[in-house]
Amino acid sequence: MPDLILASASPRRAELLLQIGLKFHVQPADIDETPASLETPEHYVERLAREKALCVAREHPEKLVLGSDTSVIHNEEILGKPETPEQAVAMLQALSGSTHQVLTAVALAHNKECWSRVVVTDVTFRELEAEEIRAYVASGEPMDKAGGYGIQGLGGIFVSSIKGSYSAVVGLPLQETAVLLAQAGHPVNQYWPSTKESQR
Template structure:
């Protein structure tokens, strides 16, 4: 496989790529993440994923570059990362007992091509108690996560139903990522070790 770069500092995205057997370099992209006026949440995550991948690709021509972006969306509004504990608690109170969407885009740049896909997953929270919201905010986990929670962490106990891609909610849709790499001529399974090799 050509040299692969993940244009993201997210440890969760790195863990997901390692899970499917990929070797890669991490180089976060520095782009303006301000939404455009009247931009839909789906268009927003797609644009940012592409811009991240393209920004890093310009510095590493010839490499495969993966960009990704995730937004938590409730009633058409993007819930970013909370800027304070009070905002985190307010987000969680709003998500309590309701269904929201997690929109994650993955983009792959190779050569002069950029392909992307957006995955939308419906996530339903059970009703949350005020004391557990307070305890969760105090843990610090919500502070660096879109929507103020991490499904792969302590916040996993809040989720009563999920319809769609679990890995996309964590931060990177694995099926779609593998599909883009295959489309670029680099199927992930070519990178997998074989038991025969390990026994040799």
């Protein structure tokens, strides 16, 4: 595989790539993430994932570059990362006892070409107590996460059900990422280690 670059500073995305046996470099992309006027959430996350991948790929045209973006949608509103503890509390109060959508796009750029996929996952929260919302916000975990929670962290106890891709909610849809790499001629399983016994 040509050198793989993850165009994201997210430690969660890096952990997911390591989980499927990939080696890569990290080079976050610097792009404007402002939603366009009348832009749908699906178009927004896909556009950002593609722009991130293409931004870094322009510097490294010979390498494969993965970009990704995640948005939490509740009542047709995009919930970004909370900027204050008060915003985090408000987001969690809104998500309490309801179902929201997590939209995650992944894009793979190489030699000026770019392929992308969007994954939609339904996540349902149980009713949250005011005290646990305060404790969760005080932990600091919500502050760098879309929608104000991390399903793979402390916030996992709030989730009563999930319909769709768990890894996409964490930040990177692994199945779709593997498909894009395979379509580019680099199936993930080619890079998995094997024991000597399995090689006989």
